[in-house]
Amino acid sequence: MNEHKILIIGGGPAGMETAYQLKKLGLKPVIIERSDKLGGHLAQWDRLFPASDDAEALLEKMREQCIDIEKRLNTRITNITKENNIFHVSLSNGNSYDADAIVLCTGFDLFKAERKQEYGYGIYNNVITNAELEHYFKTHNDERINEPKKIGFVHCVGSRDVKVNNTYCSKVCCATALKQACEIKEEFPDSDVYCFYMDLRMFGKGYEDLYLKAQKDFDIKCVRGRVCEVSENIEGKLVIKAEDTLLGTPMKMTLDLLVLMCGMEKASGIERIQNMLNIKSNADGFIETRDTFYGLNHTKEEGVFVAGACTSPKTLPDTIAEARAAAVEVFNYLKDNGQQTFSLRF
Numbered sequence: 642m643n644e645h646k647i648l649i650i651g652g653g654p655a656g657m658e659t660a661y662q663l664k665k666l667g668l669k670p671v672i673i674e675r676s677d678k679l680g681g682h683l684a685q686w687d688r689l690f691p692a693s694d695d696a697e698a699l700l701e702k703m704r705e706q707c708i709d710i711e712k713r714l715n716t717r718i719t720n721i722t723k724e725n726n727i728f729h730v731s732l733s734n735g736n737s738y739d740a741d742a743i744v745l746c747t748g749f750d751l752f753k754a755e756r757k758q759e760y761g762y763g764i765y766n767n768v769i770t771n772a773e774l775e776h777y778f779k780t781h782n783d784e785r786i787n788e789p790k791k792i793g794f795v796h797c798v799g800s801r802d803v804k805v806n807n808t809y810c811s812k813v814c815c816a817t818a819l820k821q822a823c824e825i826k827e828e829f830p831d832s833d834v835y836c837f838y839m840d841l842r843m844f845g846k847g848y849e850d851l852y853l854k855a856q857k858d859f860d861i862k863c864v865r866g867r868v869c870e871v872s873e874n875i876e877g878k879l880v881i882k883a884e885d886t887l888l889g890t891p892m893k894m895t896l897d898l899l900v901l902m903c904g905m906e907k908a909s910g911i912e913r914i915q916n917m918l919n920i921k922s923n924a925d926g927f928i929e930t931r932d933t934f935y936g937l938n939h940t941k942e943e944g945v946f947v948a949g950a951c952t953s954p955k956t957l958p959d960t961i962a963e964a965r966a967a968a969v970e971v972f973n974y975l976k977d978n979g980q981q982t983f984s985l986r987f
């Protein structure tokens with residue numbers, strides 16, 4: 642049995658899948674997670690696009706796969722040094738590890754909706770975020786969602802937006818919007834639901850079917866145009882102004898509920914760990930990878946690997962695929978460096 646420890650920083654889907662695959666390869670992963678449970682954003686989600694799969698079932702499967710894997714919850718990294726290809730990692734609980742490799746799986750933060758003041762989040766009660774709507778689907782406990790008759794979804798909140806310095810696409814929010822639009826229509830069949838988009842990016846397997854289903858089966862109205870202003874009338878309803886960019890006409894609409902599709906941003910606090918490891922950020926603020934093709938799981942620092950949305954916005958299937966690839970890359974790195982002292986048994 643080898644004693645090479647691989648430290649996985651972050652216990653979301655990328656961290657859990659990387660750890661599981663490393664374990665299957667005969668290595669000893671240790672997951673370090675700052676919160677009190679594994680799961681990351683997936684733990685907040687109810688159903689997953691494109692086919693409305695149960696998020697809890699997927700999460701349970703991932704947690705089950707990690708049951709025998711060493712983990713440290715409620716734990717932060719306090720210091721990392723490197724000597725002779727070994728990382729000495731100190732933790733907030735006073736423990737420390739010597740690791741042959743580190744995999745950063747630190748994920749992302751959702752864009753903070755209050756930064757786009759024009760949408761009225763935090764000002765008007767019935768402006769909510771995609772994460773809050775998902776929480777409602779999971780718990781049915783949100784007094785702001787009270788038999789709405791007219792509902793709007795605003796795409797690209799905090800993404801593709803030079804004003805907040807995020808020019809990239811967050812990849813998942815078009816499909817999430819259409820999934821949530823169908824679900825809210827299922828819940829409130831008499832409502833009218835509108836999606837305000839710049840352009841719909843439905844690129845993955847099953848996404849086109851979701852787009853067609855949203856229009857044909859649920860009568861979701863997709864309006865190409867950007868909402869530019871939200872206010873409230875004396876009845877407490879939201880009044881939005883937008884431009885229909887296909888027709889070239891300004892629009893004004895009264896709504897009962899507005900859902901902001903907040904995109905992904907780099908995880909808070911990640912710079913601290915990047916500084917310890919001497920790892921840079923890319924132009925979008927996420928962790929820089931070694932290159933765009935064969936180096937997607939590598940950083941420029943030997944022995945430090947990456948997986949998931951810490952390097953750019955990613956869907957869940959892409960995150961899982963990247964985590965599996967990261968495990969193979971770690972395995973090959975140890976083998977190439979003569980650090981692997983065991984043989985695989987099939």
Ligand code: SF4
Pocket residue numbers: 796797798800801809810811812813814815816839840841842902904
């Ligand atoms: S996925 Fe859609 S909503 Fe999200 S940033 Fe890209 S274009 Fe905008």
